[in-house]
Amino acid sequence: MAVDAEIPAYARAFMDAMKETGVEIVTALPESMLKQVYFLCERDNAIKYIPVASEAEMPGICVGAYFGGKKALMIMENSGIRQACEPIARLSLCHHLPMVMVMSFRGELGEKNWWGHNHAQTMEPILDALRIPYWFVERLDDIKPMLKKAFIHADSSQWPVALAFTGECIDAAYR
Amino acid sequence: MEELKMRRVDACKTVAPLIAPEDLVVVSIGMVKDDWWNYRPADNAFYSSVLGTVSTVALGLATALPHRRVVAIDSDGGILLNLGVLCTLGAVRPANLTVVVMDNGRYDSTGGHPTHTARNTDLARMAEGAGCLDCATAKDPATLAREFQRMLKDDSFGFLVAKLAAGRHPWTVEQQKPTDGVEDKYQFLRYVEKLEGKIIHSGVGRH
Numbered sequence: 451m452a453v454d455a456e457i458p459a460y461a462r463a464f465m466d467a468m469k470e471t472g473v474e475i476v477t478a479l480p481e482s483m484l485k486q487v488y489f490l491c492e493r494d495n496a497i498k499y500i501p502v503a504s505e506a507e508m509p510g511i512c513v514g515a516y517f518g519g520k521k522a523l524m525i526m527e528n529s530g531i532r533q534a535c536e537p538i539a540r541l542s543l544c545h546h547l548p549m550v551m552v553m554s555f556r557g558e559l560g561e562k563n564w565w566g567h568n569h570a571q572t573m574e575p576i577l578d579a580l581r582i583p584y585w586f587v588e589r590l591d592d593i594k595p596m597l598k599k600a601f602i603h604a605d606s607s608q609w610p611v612a613l614a615f616t617g618e619c620i621d622a623a624y625r
Numbered sequence: 626m627e628e629l630k631m632r633r634v635d636a637c638k639t640v641a642p643l644i645a646p647e648d649l650v651v652v653s654i655g656m657v658k659d660d661w662w663n664y665r666p667a668d669n670a671f672y673s674s675v676l677g678t679v680s681t682v683a684l685g686l687a688t689a690l691p692h693r694r695v696v697a698i699d700s701d702g703g704i705l706l707n708l709g710v711l712c713t714l715g716a717v718r719p720a721n722l723t724v725v726v727m728d729n730g731r732y733d734s735t736g737g738h739p740t741h742t743a744r745n746t747d748l749a750r751m752a753e754g755a756g757c758l759d760c761a762t763a764k765d766p767a768t769l770a771r772e773f774q775r776m777l778k779d780d781s782f783g784f785l786v787a788k789l790a791a792g793r794h795p796w797t798v799e800q801q802k803p804t805d806g807v808e809d810k811y812q813f814l815r816y817v818e819k820l821e822g823k824i825i826h827s828g829v830g831r832h
Contacts, residue, residue: 474689475685475688475689477685498688500684500688500713500717501713501716502709502713503709503710503712503713504707504709506677506707506709507681507707507709507710507713508681509678509681510673510675510678510679510680510681510682510684510685511681511682511684511685511688512685513678513682513685514651514681514682514683514684514685514686514687514688514689515685515686515688515689516685516689516825517649517671517682517685517686517689517813517814517817517825518685518686518688518689518690518693518817518821518825519689519690519817519818519821519823519825520688520689522685522688522689536675536677537675537677537678537681537707540673540674540675540678541673541674541675541678541682544674544675544806545673545674545806545807545809545810546806546807546810547810602830605826606828606829606830608826
């Protein structure tokens, strides 16, 4: 398993935040910018990790977990919101069901890949179209309080909440 | 092509009584809604508005409540829209989950256009290839009842395809389940809260 010998700070901070928030189920489509988080979830005994074949599977899994009274988190690159649109729209807009999603923000200032820019270009308009409130998380110290608040916000509003990770909160190779 | 005799209403009539009030069900608001409701008019089911999410919601529920039996009443159209879920189910193999696919080979709610299962797709074989170990197909109520009961009780993941004749039962308006997305959600949520003896959504913090 390709876990770094030394766990990078962003992955440690994110894992700690999940533990302290009480996240018990993580569903994700692994991607590069939070790559170590997926390896850590895989080997973490306290987290039930459900990797999926498509981001469209994740909203249902999170909602099912919510019905069961468990905190579930969906993690993806920001391009994944495009794939997950329809189930989010139906479950949240039609049923007022909450879900918390973390997405790495591909397409940040200085993006080196030609294909990465449209991830950023489409993320905010899609979140706006889905009427999902979102916040950027840039500093390691912000991960824990913001993740905690995201779950409170989602539950009390019965609506999704998105956090876009960038800056210190993603793998150093992509900053 | 083989002539199928079991209708969706027959399949619901067969499966619904085998489910206990303590079991949790995820079904959809498609044409199956009223077939299910008439044989199981209870709050232990969530009626999802989304084609392709019955089995994912059921997977999340089964993962969150491993001590509870969860049943997904999915459809051919629903599985076909979100085929990756077969692989995820095959990877996770949730022991407390049974997926029943009401496969009539039709998009019944939209007028009966054929789905791919009316042509060459076999969902039970696809699930098997995706890693689901216990897959079966039932073409008559007796087989459906036997296989469903076995899967429900055996503490391992089961994937059961009910091959159905096309067509819908003509429920009167009075017989149809009244439905609203938010109301349906709360009915189910509060039912789970009572069943599990815990508050899932209180809606208030400190003022």
